[in-house]
Amino acid sequence: MTTSVHQLDDGAWLSVNDARRINVSDLWWLARHDFCDCEMADFLAEGFVEIGVDHPNIEGRIAGQCIECGESGVTDWLTLGRVVDPDAGTFLGVVPDSVHVPERRRRLASPSE
Amino acid sequence: MPSKVEGWKDDVYGMEVRDHLYRFAEEGWSAIPEDEHDAWFERFKWWGLYHQRKGQESYFMMRIGTPNGRMSPEQLRVIGEIADEYARGPVDNPEFGGAYCDWTTRQSVQLHWIQLQDVPEIFDTLEAHDLSTMQACGDSWRNIVGSPVAGRDAKEHIDAWPVIKNLNDTFKGDEEHANLPRKWKVAVTGDTRGSGQAEINDLGFEPATKEIDGEEVAGFNVVVGGGLSRKEPRFARDIDVFVTEQEVPDVAGGLSTLFRDHGDRDDRFNARIKFLVDEWGPQKLRRVLQEDYVDFELRSAGEDLRDQYTYNSGRNDETGDYVGVHEQKDGDYFVGLSVLVGRMGAEDVIELADLAEEYGSEMVGLTQRQNIIVADIAEEDLDDFLDEDLLEYYSPDPHPFLRGSIACTGTEFCSLSIVETKNRMVRYGRWLKDNVALPDGIDDFHVHLSGCTASCAQPQIADISLRGMKTRKDGEPVEAFDIGLGGGLGENPQFADWVEMRVAADEVPGYIRNLLEIYDERSEDDESFREFIARHDEDDLNGLAEPEETSYDDPYMGNTKMTWYPYAEETDMDAAPTPSPADD
Numbered sequence: 001m002t003t004s005v006h007q008l009d010d011g012a013w014l015s016v017n018d019a020r021r022i023n024v025s026d027l028w029w030l031a032r033h034d035f036c037d038c039e040m041a042d043f044l045a046e047g048f049v050e051i052g053v054d055h056p057n058i059e060g061r062i063a064g065q066c067i068e069c070g071e072s073g074v075t076d077w078l079t080l081g082r083v084v085d086p087d088a089g090t091f092l093g094v095v096p097d098s099v100h101v102p103e104r105r106r107r108l109a110s111p112s113e
Numbered sequence: 114m115p116s117k118v119e120g121w122k123d124d125v126y127g128m129e130v131r132d133h134l135y136r137f138a139e140e141g142w143s144a145i146p147e148d149e150h151d152a153w154f155e156r157f158k159w160w161g162l163y164h165q166r167k168g169q170e171s172y173f174m175m176r177i178g179t180p181n182g183r184m185s186p187e188q189l190r191v192i193g194e195i196a197d198e199y200a201r202g203p204v205d206n207p208e209f210g211g212a213y214c215d216w217t218t219r220q221s222v223q224l225h226w227i228q229l230q231d232v233p234e235i236f237d238t239l240e241a242h243d244l245s246t247m248q249a250c251g252d253s254w255r256n257i258v259g260s261p262v263a264g265r266d267a268k269e270h271i272d273a274w275p276v277i278k279n280l281n282d283t284f285k286g287d288e289e290h291a292n293l294p295r296k297w298k299v300a301v302t303g304d305t306r307g308s309g310q311a312e313i314n315d316l317g318f319e320p321a322t323k324e325i326d327g328e329e330v331a332g333f334n335v336v337v338g339g340g341l342s343r344k345e346p347r348f349a350r351d352i353d354v355f356v357t358e359q360e361v362p363d364v365a366g367g368l369s370t371l372f373r374d375h376g377d378r379d380d381r382f383n384a385r386i387k388f389l390v391d392e393w394g395p396q397k398l399r400r401v402l403q404e405d406y407v408d409f410e411l412r413s414a415g416e417d418l419r420d421q422y423t424y425n426s427g428r429n430d431e432t433g434d435y436v437g438v439h440e441q442k443d444g445d446y447f448v449g450l451s452v453l454v455g456r457m458g459a460e461d462v463i464e465l466a467d468l469a470e471e472y473g474s475e476m477v478g479l480t481q482r483q484n485i486i487v488a489d490i491a492e493e494d495l496d497d498f499l500d501e502d503l504l505e506y507y508s509p510d511p512h513p514f515l516r517g518s519i520a521c522t523g524t525e526f527c528s529l530s531i532v533e534t535k536n537r538m539v540r541y542g543r544w545l546k547d548n549v550a551l552p553d554g555i556d557d558f559h560v561h562l563s564g565c566t567a568s569c570a571q572p573q574i575a576d577i578s579l580r581g582m583k584t585r586k587d588g589e590p591v592e593a594f595d596i597g598l599g600g601g602l603g604e605n606p607q608f609a610d611w612v613e614m615r616v617a618a619d620e621v622p623g624y625i626r627n628l629l630e631i632y633d634e635r636s637e638d639d640e641s642f643r644e645f646i647a648r649h650d651e652d653d654l655n656g657l658a659e660p661e662e663t664s665y666d667d668p669y670m671g672n673t674k675m676t677w678y679p680y681a682e683e684t685d686m687d688a689a690p691t692p693s694p695a696d697d
């Protein structure tokens with residue numbers, strides 16, 4: 001089956017194949033980022049702004065705030081998880097409070113459907 | 114490209130969603146195809162059903178839209194009975210018990226833990242009593258707000274109830290207006306208190322007068338594009354139009370159609386009409402309205418009555434919030450009761466309905482400050498009514514810290530939330546009442562607590578604005594708030610300045626205490642708290658008072674959003690008893 005991903009309810013969660021996978025309100029550690037001046041940003045996710053698929057990865061840009069320095073804005077692209085078995089639609093989310101490296105976009109953010 | 118939600122709405126939306134709801138209710142939760150959950154939950158909103166957050170799958174929040182917040186005692190009882198029978202979850206709330214109703218900041222009713230299989234029965238009961246959940250959520254005309262005591266209140270410019278009733282009957286259920294780019298919130302203020310809070314709605318009618326053919330005519334000025342959500346608060350903008358009562362539907366319909374045609378359907382974040390007003394400016398909006406959407410000549414705006422506004426205005430001389438005993442035009446009295454954070458146990462709701470009926474009341478009303486009014490109490494019965502036991506808790510003369518507290522839904526049920534809200538606000542209110550001496554000059558003190566930037570509790574227009582955040586304490590993430598000061602409506606509406614960021618939730622009461630001590634020392638003459646804050650610029654406000662730990666104890670410091678339900682014995686997501694087996 002094809003993978004369907006989107007954000008809903010004003011970016012409250014990431015939906016993968018109609019299951020709520022990743023929520024706002026988690027803290028994410030960001031390294032090698034230019035979101036703020038902190039070496040490691042302690043980033044509170046407040047809303048999913050854009051979601052994209054770069055098979056097998058699901059990626060997204062998240063609005064929120066670094067709770068260390070207070071900078072707020074939208075992150076570059078973060079890997080939110082991956083579809084490990086596209087046929088069964090199995091999704092493995094990343095662990096928000098491990099370290100993540102945001103990246104500028106490689107390709108267009110058009111979810112495959 | 115239209116957003117995905119627009120695609121779902123193109124397939125099925127509006128009235129027809131009801132048939133599907135009934136089908137799913139019949140066949141059970143598992144009949145909703147798994148790969149269509151998101152689409153159906155989006156559509157259900159049009160019928161007032163909002164899927165609760167992660168961990169609470171198969172349970173819904175149900176919103177009942179009560180225009181102007183008005184109900185008969187009979188209708189109130191029916192709502193209490195429905196809550197008692199159907200709005201019970203797997204676990205009780207430690208402050209509010211097993212079944213309760215929420216009175217919302219838009220004068221609606223919210224019930225939680227509703228299951229699909231019960232929806233047809235609930236709808237039957239509601240509709241038999243002229244109540245409905247139609248368009249209570251979703252992308253169309255939401256509950257129309259205004260003064261519940263319109264027609265009774267002595268402080269009145271125009272009785273706005275017939276105007277609101279007419280708008281409600283005309284536009285709710287009208288297919289032409291059923292599928293808008295986003296929510297459409299309308300307020301009609303007919304009183305001189307400013308209680309409709311039109312400033313923060315998509316479309317507002319504000320009381321005004323205008324000289325027409327040499328005669329003073331009472332009517333409304335039209336304001337468009339208010340809203341508080343995200344970090345983009347806007348006051349509705351004056352589009353320089355005065356309307357008479359009779360012209361309200363044409364202009365409201367014209368603007369709703371304009372929004373339908375011109376609102377952004379590609380990007381839901383940019384869809385509210387406030388962004389269209391940003392882009393066009395009020396002049397262009399007025400021009401397009403005139404040219405394409407109304408067929409009579411629009412008049413320029415009239416004289417407003419803002420200098421009389423008292424509702425949520427931060428004035429010291431008068432509190433316009435309806436709490437307390439007020440004489441009606443007809444010589445009877447209405448009594449406004451304070452409902453802390455707007456939540457009332459189902460049994461209490463039923464008891465209040467019985468009381469209201471017993472005392473001959475024909476109307477109970479919900480206010481935007483999450484309180485409830487009982488109208489039509491005869492003068493000779495007033496003392497007896499005020500002596501009723503129920504009014505000890507739901508008081509017409511509450512302590513200002515309890516009277517002024519508003520809180521949204523928060524992590525208990527809401528997906529967007531960052532922090533626990535209602536139970537915490539109850540604890541804040543009680544602690545403040547027991548531990549903080551009220552400075553002279555404060556009879557009314559507004560603390561509005563919202564769990565996230567969506568701002569359902571209207572945090573930006575309060576004396577103390579609290580918006581859910583996180584911080585670290587000893588390295589551990591804890592729930593926190595950004596604190597704002599100086600917001601309010603009234604003659605000169607003002608959004609709060611955010612002055613203390615990421616204050617741990619258990620240090621907020623200490624901050625408020627310290628700030629009030631400073632106000633007490635430094636306020637001049639009979640300066641209200643809001644005036645005191647307004648006299649300082651943002652730099653002075655930063656650090657004016659210190660957050661501090663106190664004897665206040667906060668049981669919700671950890672990440673309540675990680676739980677399936679914050680007050681369960683076993684809070685782990687994996688322990689969630691959802692989806693409910695009863696539904697399959």
Ligand code: HEM
Pocket residue numbers: 009010012163164165166174217218219220221223256313340341342343521522526527528529567568569570571
């Ligand atoms: C189960 C989840 C939710 C609950 C229980 C909830 C509760 C409420 C309540 C009680 C109100 C005031 C009443 C009313 O509008 O009739 C409200 C208003 C509002 N809600 Fe929610 N809400 C929920 C989810 C959301 C979501 C997901 C969003 C974002 C799309 C949102 C955005 C807002 C906004 C922006 C307002 C009005 C603030 C303003 O502009 O004046 N809410 N909500």
Ligand code: SF4
Pocket residue numbers: 521522523524527528529530531563564565566567568569570
């Ligand atoms: S303000 Fe945020 S947390 Fe509170 S009810 Fe609204 S969406 Fe939910």
Ligand SMILES: [Zn+2]
Pocket residue numbers: 036037038040041042066067068069070071
């Ligand atoms: Zn930072």
